[in-house]
Amino acid sequence: MPTVHPGSKHPLVIVLSGPSGVGKDATIAGIREIGVKFHYVVTATTREKRPGEVDGVHYHFLTKRDFQEMIVRDELLEYAEVYGNFYGVPKKEVRQALEKGQDVIIKVDVQGAATLKKRIPDAVFIFLMTPSPDELVDRIKARNADSETSVKTRMLKVGEELESLLLFDYCVVNIKDDLARTAEAVAGIIRTEKHRVKRRVIKI
Amino acid sequence: MPTVHPGSKHPLVIVLSGPSGVGKDATIAGIREIGVKFHYVVTATTREKRPGEVDGVHYHFLTKRDFQEMIVRDELLEYAEVYGNFYGVPKKEVRQALEKGQDVIIKVDVQGAATLKKRIPDAVFIFLMTPSPDELVDRIKARNADSETSVKTRMLKVGEELESLLLFDYCVVNIKDDLARTAEAVAGIIRTEKHRVKRRVIKI
Numbered sequence: 001m002p003t004v005h006p007g008s009k010h011p012l013v014i015v016l017s018g019p020s021g022v023g024k025d026a027t028i029a030g031i032r033e034i035g036v037k038f039h040y041v042v043t044a045t046t047r048e049k050r051p052g053e054v055d056g057v058h059y060h061f062l063t064k065r066d067f068q069e070m071i072v073r074d075e076l077l078e079y080a081e082v083y084g085n086f087y088g089v090p091k092k093e094v095r096q097a098l099e100k101g102q103d104v105i106i107k108v109d110v111q112g113a114a115t116l117k118k119r120i121p122d123a124v125f126i127f128l129m130t131p132s133p134d135e136l137v138d139r140i141k142a143r144n145a146d147s148e149t150s151v152k153t154r155m156l157k158v159g160e161e162l163e164s165l166l167l168f169d170y171c172v173v174n175i176k177d178d179l180a181r182t183a184e185a186v187a188g189i190i191r192t193e194k195h196r197v198k199r200r201v202i203k204i
Numbered sequence: 205m206p207t208v209h210p211g212s213k214h215p216l217v218i219v220l221s222g223p224s225g226v227g228k229d230a231t232i233a234g235i236r237e238i239g240v241k242f243h244y245v246v247t248a249t250t251r252e253k254r255p256g257e258v259d260g261v262h263y264h265f266l267t268k269r270d271f272q273e274m275i276v277r278d279e280l281l282e283y284a285e286v287y288g289n290f291y292g293v294p295k296k297e298v299r300q301a302l303e304k305g306q307d308v309i310i311k312v313d314v315q316g317a318a319t320l321k322k323r324i325p326d327a328v329f330i331f332l333m334t335p336s337p338d339e340l341v342d343r344i345k346a347r348n349a350d351s352e353t354s355v356k357t358r359m360l361k362v363g364e365e366l367e368s369l370l371l372f373d374y375c376v377v378n379i380k381d382d383l384a385r386t387a388e389a390v391a392g393i394i395r396t397e398k399h400r401v402k403r404r405v406i407k408i
Contacts, residue, residue, distance in 0.1 A: 127401065170399040185399060192396035195374040195389060197331065 012103045012193055013094070013120050014038070016186070017113040018128035023174045023182070024107050025058075027128060030183030036190060039097035041106045044070065047085035060090070078108070078115040087112065103190065110164045117167050124193050126186060127168040131175060216307045216397055217298070217324050218242070220390070221317040222332035227378045227386070228311050229262075231332060234387030240394060243301035245310045248274065251289035264294070282312070282319035291316065307394065314368045321371050328397050330390060331372040335379060 016024055028040060044060040046067050055061045062070075067086045070076050079088030089106055097104045106123075108116060113125060165171060170189050174182045193199065220228055232244060248264040250271050259265045266274070271290045274280050283292030293310055301308045310327075312320060317329060369375060374393050378386045397403065 165401060168401045170396070171401045172399050185395070188392045188396050189399060191389070192374070192392050195376050195393060197369060197372045197375045 010199055011098050011101050012190065012199075013098070013123035014103065014105045014190060015113050015116050015120070015123050015125045016105055016107050016128060017110050017126070017168070018174075019130070020109065022128045022130055023179065024128055026179055027172075027174065027182050027186055028105060028107065030179050031187045031190070034180075034183055034187055036187045038103040038105050038190075039093070039100075041089055041093050041097070041104055043107065044076070044079075044088045044090055045085060047083075047087075077106075077119060078112050080109070080111050080115070082109055082111065089116070110167075114164060114167055122199075124189065125168040125170070126189060127165055127171045128174050128182070128186075129171060131173050214403055215302050215305050216394065216403075217302070217327035218307065218309045218394060219317050219320050219324075219327050219329045220309055220311050220332060221314050221330070221372070222378075223334070224313065226332045226334055227383070228332055230383055231376075231378065231386050231390055232309060232311065234383050235391045235394070238384075238387055238391055240391045242307040242309050242394075243297070243304075245293055245297050245301070245308055247311065248280070248283075248292045248294055249289060251291075281310075281323060282316050284313070284315050284319070286313055286315065293320070314371075318368060318371055326403075328374070328393065329372040330374045330376060330393060331369055332376050332378050332386070332390075333369075335377050 016028065018024055032038075032040075042056060042058070042060055044062050044067060046062055046064050047059075049055065049059075049061050053059065053061075064086070067079075067088065070088065070090070071079060075091055076088035077091045077094060079086060087109070089108065089112070094104055094106070106116065110127075113127075116123060117125060172182055172185045172189075220232065222228055236242075236244075246260060246262070246264055248266050248271060250266055250268050251263075253259065253263075253265050257263065257265075268290070271283075271292065274292065274294070275283060279295055280292035281295045281298060283290060285291075291313070293312065293316070298308055298310070310320065314331075317331075320327060321329060376386055376389045376393075
């Protein structure tokens, strides 16, 4: 007979993805602001630190040599080369948070989400997108953090990324200047997933 | 290439079920109070009207002859005999609401939910339950609307109903004296389901 435990003791792994520039970081900050508790997994990367970014907070900034060592030691849940730089999700951080019973949020590009879907099929996969592709172009340009060439390279990826949408459980449209709504939608997904029968039923 | 439409044009069918006496009606009233818009499908029944119940609001109270005619005309989405009375979901009401783009909530017993799962597999199935079976017994007794025999008959059903839990997408524990929390959880499920990729993606 199946039984149900009232509190969800199984922490969630939430994978937040979407095109570059869509607002993943702002969304994560937004849900923390409205009181959702979680452990944010800091990505390891070999890319250059941008102004204002802090090592260990925004990314673990590593040399290519150090990153290669993590690969060799199998210390990454997934990793990928994107626009010539390496990005990876440290296994240790995810494991430690889950052991403490904390929900975990992993931010990855769509390529990474596809890998994580195979590795952690029970994770909750959320795709963040703009209302229209045009707006996405504007956002990427507005960031001013990349050269014109880099923007073009990224745009080629956009069509590909939209096609990957079917990998995801949820899609949230991030409407410009309404981050509160986006954050509330993602927070609602996290709360709702805790009511999923498949996460709560223990077969006896 | 798949595309996404920003507003969910496909209204939801929400099936709310759970053991008798768990608080399904109070939950439905609760989510309406916090501003969730939906069409509540009034069940047709042959059971006796209880004090305070209004025909067409709480149930469509029908004679056995009228109910049989609805069965013959195939006007019910599902129907069942429970404790000697007939209960059924009128097709017409569901169809009309969906055509207007309204989300629909259907309240059924667990037996009915199993039938609806086959008929409307894309519906959202929510199981409402008490924290413990003991509390459920207390609730049913407190209702005082049934004879002692009827309560016993119902209790035999409880074990069976818990076994059916695996049919459902979500399970919400209705904690006594905290209806607001239950209503918020169900409202959250409805909002979250609108972000499901499977409901939003149109393949082109």
